[in-house]
Amino acid sequence: MLFLRPSSSLLIATTLSLLQQTIADDAARPENTTVCGQQVYTIKERKLIFNPNAWNPNDIGFQCISVQDEPPAFDAMWSWSMDSVSVHSYPHVKLVARALPAPLSNITALRLSAKWSMGIGSQPRSQPQLPIDFDGLDAQATTANVAFDLFADPDDKKAVSETEAANEIMVWLGQFGYSYPLGKAVVNVTVGGVDFQLFDGRNQRGIHVLTWVAVKAVPTFSEDISPLLRYLTDNKLVSLDTKIGTVSFGTEAFRSGGNVTFSATDFAMGLEVDGVLSDDYTGKNGGSGGAGGTTTQDKDDAARSLGAPWLTAISVATAAVGIFSVLFI
Numbered sequence: 001m002l003f004l005r006p007s008s009s010l011l012i013a014t015t016l017s018l019l020q021q022t023i024a025d026d027a028a029r030p031e032n033t034t035v036c037g038q039q040v041y042t043i044k045e046r047k048l049i050f051n052p053n054a055w056n057p058n059d060i061g062f063q064c065i066s067v068q069d070e071p072p073a074f075d076a077m078w079s080w081s082m083d084s085v086s087v088h089s090y091p092h093v094k095l096v097a098r099a100l101p102a103p104l105s106n107i108t109a110l111r112l113s114a115k116w117s118m119g120i121g122s123q124p125r126s127q128p129q130l131p132i133d134f135d136g137l138d139a140q141a142t143t144a145n146v147a148f149d150l151f152a153d154p155d156d157k158k159a160v161s162e163t164e165a166a167n168e169i170m171v172w173l174g175q176f177g178y179s180y181p182l183g184k185a186v187v188n189v190t191v192g193g194v195d196f197q198l199f200d201g202r203n204q205r206g207i208h209v210l211t212w213v214a215v216k217a218v219p220t221f222s223e224d225i226s227p228l229l230r231y232l233t234d235n236k237l238v239s240l241d242t243k244i245g246t247v248s249f250g251t252e253a254f255r256s257g258g259n260v261t262f263s264a265t266d267f268a269m270g271l272e273v274d275g276v277l278s279d280d281y282t283g284k285n286g287g288s289g290g291a292g293g294t295t296t297q298d299k300d301d302a303a304r305s306l307g308a309p310w311l312t313a314i315s316v317a318t319a320a321v322g323i324f325s326v327l328f329i
């Protein structure tokens with residue numbers, strides 16, 4: 001670095017002026033950037049990639065995303081007034097971890113966190129007001145979901161490719177209008193007090209899509225979802241050597257009669273491989289407020305939420321047949 005002799009007052013003065021310079025530069029940097037269509041916005045130092053991802057647009061609609069750098073947050077504004085059976089865009093943030101791709105056999109914890117809101121119009125809903133305007137969305141016949149989207153494949157290269165991966169594993173936190181998961185219902189599983197129903201299907205491109213749908217909308221979520229992954233491998237729906245390659249959080253926008261705004265904050269991933277927390281993006285530098293990585297505190301929380309005495313008993317009993325912490329309803 002520059003400052004070899006910090007005792008020199010000249011150097012201290014230089015340091016101060018450089019510091020001021022840095023602060024000025026930071027202030028000058030756009031703090032709220034809007035990108036639309038297929039443009040991408042990256043916060044490099046936080047390793048976050050924001051993408052409006054209008055991959056199937058039509059002329060009568062749009063998809064934009066406004067990104068705030070610090071603390072990271074985004075608002076996704078959209079309208080697609082035609083064709084309620086197709087996804088037109090998936091505005092999202094991609095969460096990056098050094099340990100990806102990681103084999104399902106080695107993932108000991110995967111904490112996913114996010115807070116979100118959804119309503120009509122072009123303005124984000126102000127929190128802590130009711131985060132979801134169910135009536136407004138309904139009146140506009142809005143069809144959309146809110147989901148973590150994971151791509152996975154036994155091959156490293158395919159695992160990180162959303163077009164080549166053999167498997168897509170989704171965790172839906174919200175479901176509006178006519179957005180239904182692909183395939184047939186398999187089982188109901190509870191993780192940390194959230195009830196999920198699993199659907200097993202295939203999309204038009206032949207990708208095996210496994211969707212865990214929260215039975216009720218969950219606008220604040222922070223759970224270790226590894227029991228959901230373990231259910232898939234224990235039941236041979238996905239092979240143990242399959243690697244999770246990408247993880248993102250956003251909303252699949254199908255159709256709405258007017259503008260819709262989806263807002264997300266506190267998104268984070270805490271990936272633990274063979275018991276070691278990956279050096280990854282965590283929302284608040286190490287997981288305070290439940291938004292970050294799988295710290296000891298988080299693990300304790302996860303253990304507590306999964307460890308109601310009766311549930312522990314089920315876990316112990318089912319461990320013998322290779323099923324862990326899964327509640328069959």
Ligand SMILES: *[C@@H]1O[C@H](CO)[C@@H](O)[C@H](O)[C@H]1NC(C)=O
Nearest residue numbers: 032066067068073074075124
């Ligand atoms: C970005 O700025 C717009 C306009 O001021 C505001 O409505 C929106 O909430 C901001 N978005 C974020 C994520 O800060």
Ligand SMILES: *[C@@H]1O[C@H](CO)[C@@H](O)[C@H](O)[C@H]1NC(C)=O
Nearest residue numbers: 101102103105106107273274
């Ligand atoms: C996964 O676990 C196996 C068996 O313990 C080990 O050989 C392998 O190196 C691990 N792979 C990763 C990517 O951690």
Ligand SMILES: *[C@@H]1O[C@H](CO)[C@@H](O)[C@H](O)[C@H]1NC(C)=O
Nearest residue numbers: 062077078079121122258259
């Ligand atoms: C919907 O959003 C677009 C793009 O921001 C804007 O031009 C239009 O006025 C909005 N429509 C309504 C009814 O708010």
Ligand SMILES: *[C@@H]1O[C@H](CO)[C@@H](O)[C@H](O)[C@H]1NC(C)=O
Nearest residue numbers: 185186187188196197215329
């Ligand atoms: C799973 O949950 C869904 C939604 O609450 C419910 O309709 C369904 O009956 C449940 N399935 C089983 C097998 O209990």
